[in-house]
Amino acid sequence: MANPSLLILPGDGIGPEVMAEVRRIIDWYGEKRGIVFDVEEGLVGGASYDAHGTPLTDETMARAQEVDAVLLGAVGGPKYDVLDFSVKPERGLLRLRKEMDLFSNLRPAQCFDALADFSSLKRDVVAGLDIMIVRELTSGVYFGEPRGIHMEGNERVGINTQRYTESEIARVARSAFELARKRGNKVCSMEKANVMESGILWRDVVTEIHEKEYSDVELSHMYADAGAMQLCRWPKQFDVIVTDNLFGDLLSDAAAMLTGSLGMLPSASLGLPMANGRPKALYEPVHGSAPDIAGQGKANPIACILSFAMALRYSFGQVDEADRLEKAVDATLAAGARTADLLGPEGGTPISTAEMGTAILGAL
Amino acid sequence: MANPSLLILPGDGIGPEVMAEVRRIIDWYGEKRGIVFDVEEGLVGGASYDAHGTPLTDETMARAQEVDAVLLGAVGGPKYDVLDFSVKPERGLLRLRKEMDLFSNLRPAQCFDALADFSSLKRDVVAGLDIMIVRELTSGVYFGEPRGIHMEGNERVGINTQRYTESEIARVARSAFELARKRGNKVCSMEKANVMESGILWRDVVTEIHEKEYSDVELSHMYADAGAMQLCRWPKQFDVIVTDNLFGDLLSDAAAMLTGSLGMLPSASLGLPMANGRPKALYEPVHGSAPDIAGQGKANPIACILSFAMALRYSFGQVDEADRLEKAVDATLAAGARTADLLGPEGGTPISTAEMGTAILGAL
Ligand SMILES: CC(C)[C@H](C(=O)O)[C@@H](O)C(=O)O
Ligand SMILES: CC(C)[C@H](C(=O)O)[C@@H](O)C(=O)O
Numbered sequence: 001m002a003n004p005s006l007l008i009l010p011g012d013g014i015g016p017e018v019m020a021e022v023r024r025i026i027d028w029y030g031e032k033r034g035i036v037f038d039v040e041e042g043l044v045g046g047a048s049y050d051a052h053g054t055p056l057t058d059e060t061m062a063r064a065q066e067v068d069a070v071l072l073g074a075v076g077g078p079k080y081d082v083l084d085f086s087v088k089p090e091r092g093l094l095r096l097r098k099e100m101d102l103f104s105n106l107r108p109a110q111c112f113d114a115l116a117d118f119s120s121l122k123r124d125v126v127a128g129l130d131i132m133i134v135r136e137l138t139s140g141v142y143f144g145e146p147r148g149i150h151m152e153g154n155e156r157v158g159i160n161t162q163r164y165t166e167s168e169i170a171r172v173a174r175s176a177f178e179l180a181r182k183r184g185n186k187v188c189s190m191e192k193a194n195v196m197e198s199g200i201l202w203r204d205v206v207t208e209i210h211e212k213e214y215s216d217v218e219l220s221h222m223y224a225d226a227g228a229m230q231l232c233r234w235p236k237q238f239d240v241i242v243t244d245n246l247f248g249d250l251l252s253d254a255a256a257m258l259t260g261s262l263g264m265l266p267s268a269s270l271g272l273p274m275a276n277g278r279p280k281a282l283y284e285p286v287h288g289s290a291p292d293i294a295g296q297g298k299a300n301p302i303a304c305i306l307s308f309a310m311a312l313r314y315s316f317g318q319v320d321e322a323d324r325l326e327k328a329v330d331a332t333l334a335a336g337a338r339t340a341d342l343l344g345p346e347g348g349t350p351i352s353t354a355e356m357g358t359a360i361l362g363a364l
Numbered sequence: 365m366a367n368p369s370l371l372i373l374p375g376d377g378i379g380p381e382v383m384a385e386v387r388r389i390i391d392w393y394g395e396k397r398g399i400v401f402d403v404e405e406g407l408v409g410g411a412s413y414d415a416h417g418t419p420l421t422d423e424t425m426a427r428a429q430e431v432d433a434v435l436l437g438a439v440g441g442p443k444y445d446v447l448d449f450s451v452k453p454e455r456g457l458l459r460l461r462k463e464m465d466l467f468s469n470l471r472p473a474q475c476f477d478a479l480a481d482f483s484s485l486k487r488d489v490v491a492g493l494d495i496m497i498v499r500e501l502t503s504g505v506y507f508g509e510p511r512g513i514h515m516e517g518n519e520r521v522g523i524n525t526q527r528y529t530e531s532e533i534a535r536v537a538r539s540a541f542e543l544a545r546k547r548g549n550k551v552c553s554m555e556k557a558n559v560m561e562s563g564i565l566w567r568d569v570v571t572e573i574h575e576k577e578y579s580d581v582e583l584s585h586m587y588a589d590a591g592a593m594q595l596c597r598w599p600k601q602f603d604v605i606v607t608d609n610l611f612g613d614l615l616s617d618a619a620a621m622l623t624g625s626l627g628m629l630p631s632a633s634l635g636l637p638m639a640n641g642r643p644k645a646l647y648e649p650v651h652g653s654a655p656d657i658a659g660q661g662k663a664n665p666i667a668c669i670l671s672f673a674m675a676l677r678y679s680f681g682q683v684d685e686a687d688r689l690e691k692a693v694d695a696t697l698a699a700g701a702r703t704a705d706l707l708g709p710e711g712g713t714p715i716s717t718a719e720m721g722t723a724i725l726g727a728l
Contacts, residue, residue: 163523
C-alpha cells in the first residue's frame with residue numbers, strides 16, 4: 001500500500017519556523033516507528049502571493065484535494081494589508097477550507113497541567129479543562145453572497161451575508177454529536193436566535209437532529225453572548241460546543257486564551273470521506289502568523305505539533321501514536337521547557353523554537 | 365423649568381425587582397437632593413406582550429421618544445420562546461434602540477476593588493480595570509435586510525445581512541473618540557477586515573475620521589477574534605474599544621465577566637441631541653432577565669442602579685451626583701454587602717435585592 005501523503009503549506013510569518021519542527025517529528029515517526037509519509041511542500045498566503053501573485057495557485061489547490069491530509073502553518077502579515085481583498089493571504093486559506101468542503105473545524109481547548117498557573121484565569125477555573133469547540137467552517141458570513149462595498153448616494157456601504165442552509169447546519173451538528181459520544185456526551189449549541197433568523201434555523205435544525213438521531217446526548221442551547229461570558233466564567237461546564245463560522249472564530253480564540261497561550265492550540269478541519277475512507281482534512285494551529293516575532297526562533301511550535309497529532313488521530317487512525325505525541329508534549333512542559341510565550345511575569349529563560357522541537361523529540 | 369422626565373420600563377424576569385430599587389434611589393434624589401424627576405412606568409418585552417399582544421405598543425414607543433431618558437430593566441424569558449420572532453420580547457428592546465436611533469452603546473467594564481478577588485481571572489489581571497466598550501447599536505446584522513427563513517428546493521435557508529453605511533460607522537467612531545479624550549485617549553477598533561468587506565469599510569472609515577478629526581487620540585485596530593482573546597488575556601491594555609453591533613454584543617459580555625459578575629454592569633445607549641440639547645437615551649443593565657431567579661428577591665440591583673448613575677451623568681449633566689452614587693455602591697461593596705451572585709465558592713450569607721438597595725441608600 002502506498003504511504004499516506006501529506007501536503008505541507010508553511011505559509012507566512014512564524015509558519016515556516018514552527019512547521020520545521022513538525023517536519024522533524026514526521027521524520028522521527030518514519031525512522032523510529034515505521035510510519036512513513038510521502039511529504040510535499042507548497043505555498044499559501046503571502047508566500048504564494050509573492051511567488052505567484054495569488055494566495056493559492058490552482059495547482060496547489062488541486063494537490064490539496066488529492067493528498068490524505070494538509071498541514072498548514074499560518075497566513076497573513078502587515079506587508080499584505082495593502083493588497084486587494086481578493087488576493088489577501090487569508091483568501092488562500094479560505095479557498096482551501098471552502099473547496100475542500102471542510103465543514104467541521106475541531107478546536108480543542110485543553111489546559112496542560114504544567115501551564116495551569118500561567119492562564120490569566122485562576123487555577124481552579126482552568127486546571128483540567130478539556131472542551132472541544134466544533135466550528136462550522138465553510139459557510140455563514142465568511143462566504144455568503146451578496147457581499148462587498150458599493151456606493152449608495154454619495155456614501156459607501158459595506159455588506160456581508162450570513163446564510164445557512166438546513167443541510168449545512170445538520171452535518172456540523174452531527175459531527176458535534178458524534179464527538180460528544182466519545183467524550184462527555186454533552187453538546188451546547190450557540191447562536192443568537194433571539195436576534196437573527198439564521199440563528200433560529202440553527203437552533204431548530206440542531207434540535208431536530210438531536211431528537212431524531214442523538215437523543216442519548218445531552219443538548220443545551222445558549223446565546224453566543226452568554227456563551228462568551230460563560231467561557232470566561234466557568235469553562236468546565238462545557239464538553240462540546242457547536243457554533244457557526246463567525247461565532248466559532250471569536251469563541252474559540254477566547255477559549256484558547258483560557259488555556260494560557262495561543263501557542264498551544266491545534267485544530268483539525270474535516271470534510272466528507274474520500275474514496276479511501278479518510279476524511280478530507282486540513283490541520284493548522286489556532287494561532288496566526290505572529291509577524292512581530294517571525295524569523296527570530298521565538299515561536300512556540302507546540303500548536304503546530306499538536307495539529308500533526310490531530311492528523312495522526314483523525315486522518316490516519318493512529319490513536320496510540322497521537323496519544324504518544326501528546327504525552328511527549330505534556331512531559332516536555334512538565335520538565336519545565338518554555339518558549340517565550342509560556343513565560344509568566346516571573347520571567348525565566350525561554351528556549352527557542354528548535355530547542356522546543358528537540359525537547360519534544362527527546363520526550364518521544 | 366419642568367422636571368426632567370423618565371420613562372421606566374421594568375420589563376421581564378428580574379427587571380421589576382431591580383427597578384424597584386432604582387425607584388427608591390430616584391425618590392431619595394428627589395427628597396434629599398432636590399433633584400426631582402417626573403417618572404412614568406410602561407411595559408416592554410414579554411410583560412407588554414402578555415398585556416397587549418406586542419412587545420412594545422406604539423403609545424409606549426411614542427412616550428420613549430418624548431421623555432428625557434428611558435430606564436429599562438430586562439426583557440425575555442423561556443415562556444416566550446414559542447412566540448413568533450416578530451413578537452418576541454427582544455423585538456421591543458430592538459425597536460426602542462432602532463426608532464430612537466440610539467447608535468452609541470456605552471458599556472463600561474470596571475472592576476470594583478472589593479470584587480477583584482471574585483473574578484474568574486487573577487486579581488492582577490482585573491484589579492483597577494476600567495475600559496469602555498462603545499458598541500454600534502442600530503445597524504449591522506441586527507437590522508440588515510434581507511433577512512428571514514425561506515425554502516430553497518426542499519430545505520430551509522436562514523439569512524441575515526450585515527450592512528454598514530459610512531455615516532453609521534463615522535458617527536459611532538466619533539462618539540468613541542470623544543469618550544477617549546476624556547479618558548485614556550486610546551481607541552481600539554475591532555472588526556474582521558481580513559474576512560468581511562463590511563469590516564474593511566469599518567476600518568477605513570474609522571481610520572479616516574481619526575486622521576481628519578481625532579489624530580490626537582491613539583488609534584489601533586484589532587481583529588475581533590484577537591480582541592476576544594486579548595480581553596481574556598490582558599484587558600488593561602485597552603481604554604476605549606469601538607466595534608459593531610454583533611461583535612459588541614459578544615465582546616461586552618466577555619468583558620463584563622472579567623469584572624466578576626454580570627450583575628454589576630450598566631449601559632447607556634445614546635442617540636442624537638433632542639431639542640433640549642439632551643441626547644436621546646436609554647439606560648439598561650447589561651444582564652438579562654435571569655428567569656431562573658426572577659421573583660425570589662435574589663437579583664443584584666447594582667447594574668440597574670449604576671445605569672441610573674449613567675443617566676445622571678450622560679442625560680442630566682449631574683456628574684457629581686453620578687460620582688456620589690457610584691461611590692455609594694463602592695462603599696457598600698467594600699463594607700461587605702453581597703447579593704447571591706457576588707458570593708464566591710467560599711460562600712457566605714447573601715443579602716436580598718431590597719437589602720442591597722437599602723445598603724446603598726444608607727451609603728448615600
Ligand atoms: C486567518 C483568518 C481568515 C481565520 C478566520 O477568521 O477563520 C483565523 O482567524 C482562524 O480562526 O482560523
Ligand atoms: C436581549 C438582546 C436582544 C440584547 C442584544 O443582543 O443586543 C442583549 O444581549 C444585549 O446585549 O443588550
